[in-house]
Amino acid sequence: MPVNVLQRHELKIDCEDDVVLVRRKVKAIAQERRFDTFAVAAVTTATSELTRNAWAHGGGGVAIVDVVTDGSRIGIQVAFRDQGPGIPDLARVFAGGYSTARSLGLGLSGSRRLVDEFSIDSETGRGTTITITKWKPF
Amino acid sequence: MQGSIPILRIGKTLITTVHVELRDDVAQAFQSDVLATIEKTGASGLVMDISALDTVDTYVARILAETGRMAKLMGTTSVLVGMRPEVASTLVQMGYTMDGVLTALNLESGLRLLGQQLVTVAK
Numbered sequence: 001m002p003v004n005v006l007q008r009h010e011l012k013i014d015c016e017d018d019v020v021l022v023r024r025k026v027k028a029i030a031q032e033r034r035f036d037t038f039a040v041a042a043v044t045t046a047t048s049e050l051t052r053n054a055w056a057h058g059g060g061g062v063a064i065v066d067v068v069t070d071g072s073r074i075g076i077q078v079a080f081r082d083q084g085p086g087i088p089d090l091a092r093v094f095a096g097g098y099s100t101a102r103s104l105g106l107g108l109s110g111s112r113r114l115v116d117e118f119s120i121d122s123e124t125g126r127g128t129t130i131t132i133t134k135w136k137p138f
Numbered sequence: 139m140q141g142s143i144p145i146l147r148i149g150k151t152l153i154t155t156v157h158v159e160l161r162d163d164v165a166q167a168f169q170s171d172v173l174a175t176i177e178k179t180g181a182s183g184l185v186m187d188i189s190a191l192d193t194v195d196t197y198v199a200r201i202l203a204e205t206g207r208m209a210k211l212m213g214t215t216s217v218l219v220g221m222r223p224e225v226a227s228t229l230v231q232m233g234y235t236m237d238g239v240l241t242a243l244n245l246e247s248g249l250r251l252l253g254q255q256l257v258t259v260a261k
Contacts, residue, residue, distance in 0.1 A: 016162050024159075027193070041193050041224035042231070048195040052162070106196050110232025 003075075007067040013051055013060045013082070022063045023048040029067060030076055035136050042114040043076055043134040049107035050080045050130055058082025058128055068133070075116075075135040083127040090122060143168045145175045151183040151252065152176065152214075153245070157190045165201040172205055176214050183252040184209050187245050189220025196234050206239040215255045217241065219248035 007029075011022050027044040035043070047063070054061045061082030068075045087093055094109050108130075112118040117133040142164065145154045152175060160168065176184065186202060188194065194202075206216040217240045229236070240255065242248035 020159065020161050023193070023195075037192070038224045038227055041222075041228045044193045045195045045228045045232070048193065048197075052195070052197060106232065106234065110196060110234065113231045113233070114228060 003068045003070050003077075005066045005068050005077075006074075009065045011063045011065065013054045013063055013080070015060075016055065018060075019048060019051045019055060022051040022065075026065055026076065026078060029065065030134070033067065033074055033076070033136070035076070035134070039134060039136060043078075043132070046111035046114040046132055046134075047078055049111045050078070050132065053107055053130075054080045054082040054084075054128075057087075058084030061127070070135075073135045073137055075133045077131065077133040079129055079131045081127065081129045086124040086126055086128055087120075087122040088124055090120065143171070145172060147175075147179050147181065150181055151185065151249070152179065152181045153185045153187065155187040155190065159191070159193075160198050160201075162197060165198050169201050169205045169208070173208055173212065176209055176212055181214055182256055184214050184216035185245065185248045185252060186216065186218050187220045187248070188218065188225070189222065189244065191225060192222060194221075194225045194229065196229075196232060199229055199234055199236060203236045203239050206236075210238070215240070215252060215259065217248040217252050217255075219243070219245050 009025060011025060023044050026047040027040060030040040030043050051063055059082060064079040066077040068077045115132040116135045119131045122128040143154055143156055145152055202218060209216045219242045240251060242251045
């Protein structure tokens with residue numbers, strides 16, 4: 001089913017404080033759209049993990065926060081885009097065996113379990129885009 | 139420091155209430171403050187109250203769990219109290235377990251648990 005974007009916010013990820021700013025924005029939107037407290041915590045926490053990854057591992061980038069609908073549900077979709085080194089071994093990251101100083105592995109594999117849709121597009125040397133979606137019925 | 143977390147001492151127990159959303163650098167400073175205060179006061183127990191936090195990501199969870207383990211190495215028993223249901227749900231879904239940290243539902247039961255732990259240690 002086609003997804004329509006109802007609202008879009010683009011936030012930069014340039015410094016550590018942006019981790020807080022991006023997650024606050026996502027939390028505010030989730031609350032405004034009346035997601036339940038568990039869903040708010042899930043999407044906010046996933047956002048926190050992925051914003052931190054984009055900043056710490058990807059050298060910063062942007063977070064594009066969309067409110068979307070597929071006709072029967074409303075969703076929060078966030079794309080985290082960086083121009084960092086990319087993730088060379090995705091399978092290993094998701095197996096949870098990848099550990100860095102700031103726990104990239106746990107943040108990525110954990111975030112995936114908190115949302116309904118998760119996609120990752122990473123190319124070595126080009127950067128990484130991770131997109132998450134959390135849905136709720138209208 | 140802006141956004142720093144107060145640490146109260148009552149007898150041999152330190153009580154700290156994380157009342158604001160923790161920025162990464164504040165979380166790190168919190169850990170150092172708690173450990174320095176343990177050394178300075180010779181506290182035998184530490185209670186970390188996180189009931190005001192509605193989201194805890196793996197960074198903050200790691201700082202809290204580490205702080206508890208570090209305190210333990212110094213000889214201080216710590217209890218993490220007041221974790222909200224949505225925070226517990228999120229952490230477990232992510233596969234994050236707060237290994238080696240005692241937990242209690244709220245401040246009152248945390249202090250009781252700490253009392254029991256300290257009696258056991260003293261025996």
